[in-house]
Amino acid sequence: MSEHKYDLVVIGSGPSGESAAMNGSKAGLKVAVIDARSEVGGNCTHKGTIPSKALRHAVHQIMQYNRNPMFRNMSEQKWLSFAQIRLTAQKVTEKQTAMRARFYARNKVDLFFGQANFQDNQTILIELENNKVETLKATNIVIATGSRPYRPPEVDFTHPLIFDSDTILDLATTPRNIVIYGAGVIGCEYASIFNGLGAKVDLINPADRLLAFMDDEISDGLGYHLRGHGVLIRHNETFKSVEGFDNHVILTLNSGKKIKCDAFMWANGRTGNTDQLNLSAIDLPANQRGQLDVDDKYQTTIEHVFAVGDVIGWPSLASAAYDQGRSVSGVISNNGTYRKINSVPTGIYTIPEISTIGQTERELTAAKIPYEVGKAYFKDTARAQITGEETGVLKLLFHRETTELLGIHCFGDQAAEIIHIGQAIMAQKGGGNSIRYFLEHTFNYPTMAEAYRVAALNGLNRLF
Structure with a gap:
């Protein structure tokens, strides 16, 4: 058994771990990264x-x-299996893994593949695949182990027709019908995917609305769109049992309903990957969801031990994880790259996409902030008519008196790209965050970005 000494050891090579390692190395720290997989990249x-x-x-x-009539002149409709489109994902994953491996080599970050176990708050033992053991001594340690799907013990995930959001990627056939339990971000995204492949989808929602944290109108729009394409959404339903048979699965709900399907996917909740770290050795408790509590600078209750990414909970987004990782190594190295992360855009890759930043109508109403609404429906924009992606709306919320931009909510094609234009304006100081920006500057035509001009005109015309 050999021992190595580092300024910084990062456990996990997902977005937060990678960012912490790269920034730490550029700041002059001697850095090592440990990952339980044999490849970098993490769950992301x-x-x-x-x-x-x-x-x-x-x-x-x-x-x-x-759905494009132009292609109907050339051939009939085409359908691909889930296994066929999965090959596309595998190719992208391979490219991403190779690229990220080059990052570590270029920045002289040492990689160790194996399970990390705390011995004390500055010592980590690594169980390697070949039964060898390495010991790392670290001045600072960052836990960036991410999360995994929550698995209720009552559900038999060893059954070949029962999946979670990790194992669904191993699905070999395209089911004729699938039940997805959980209508959060992951559940809604996979409902769109399987619906697009021609499968009948039952989306079971334990809550009373889809994506309850979103603006109500955007959430309602997604539900309307999914239903319009044949997805059956069942709200306020909780599971009683999931039974797997040779060629089907039966879900029994507490309401008494029974649903038969070719495949069942559990998409309700995630758990932080902390149970294998031997945290008891440093007296660092995780909550019931396996997550760690941190302060504003991502430090746990243990000195020199930090945590970032999904393992600390909100917002559980890859985009935020990159920023958290860079920030925590900025704290450790004191190189000026720390920043407190508050406002984060949310991108939800349903079909069509959803993206949002800032406050919702419900939040503004509760806070008694006098706001107004400006909208641009995609069906009325030239670019959407050209591309055939006419479903959607850009919704701007702004202060009636100051015209300050307070919230941006977008549902439609390229929503996750469109949002960043408004995000940049919201972040301006000294009055630069007014909705009037979109009228005082010229947008290319025809573009989807032009929707900001249309929405701003629509909103300002409501003022008196």
Whole structure:
């Protein structure tokens, strides 16, 4: 057993871990990264963000082809299997993994593949695949182990027709009908994917509305759109049992309903990956969801031990994880790159996309802030008519008196890209965050960005 000494050891090579390691190395720290997988990239690259968004893009392309009358002149509708589109995701994952491996080599970050176990708050033992053991001594340690799907013990996930959001990527066939339990971000995204592949989808929602944290109008729009394409959404339903048989699964709900399907996907909740770290050795408790509490600078209750990314909970987004990782290594190295992360845009890759930043109408009403609304419906924009992506709306919320931009909510094609224009204006100081910006500057035509001008005119015309 050998021992190595580092200024910084990062456990996990997902977005937050990678960012912490890269920034730490550039700041002159001697850095090592430990990952339980034999490849870098974390869940984001191998099980979550990258493969699911690659799947979504492939399915969206199939949908565009099948509904475009121009292509009907060349051939009949085409349908691909889940296994076929999964190959697209695998290729993207391979490219991402290779690229990220180069990052570590270029920045002289040492990589160790194996399970990390705390011995004390500055010592980590690594169980390598070849039964060898390495010991790392670290001045500072960052836990960036991410999360995994929550698995209720009553559900038999070893059954070949029962999946979670990780194992669904191993699905070999395209089910004729699938039940997805959980209508959060992951559930809604996979409902769009399987619906786009022609499967009948039952989306079971334990809550009373889809994506309850979103603006109500945007949430309602998604529900209307999914139903319009054949997804059956069941609100306020909780599961009693899931039974797997040779060629089908039966879900029994507490309401007494029974639903038969070819495949069942559990998409309700996630758990922080902390149970294998031997945190008891440093007296660092995780909450019931396996997550760690941190302060504003991502430090846990243990000196020199920090945590970032999904393992600390909100906002559980890859985009925020990158910023958290850079910030925590900025704290450790004191190189000026720390920043407190508050406002984060949310991107939800349903078909169509959803993206939002800032306050919702419900929040503004509760706070008694006098706001007004400006909207641009995509069906009325030239660019959307050209691309055939006419479903959607850009919604701007702004202060009636100051015209300060308070919230941006977008549902439609390229929503996750469109949002950043408004985000940049919201962040301006000294009155630069007014909705009037969109009238005082010229937008290319025809573009989707032009929707900001239309929405600003619509909103300002409401003032008196």
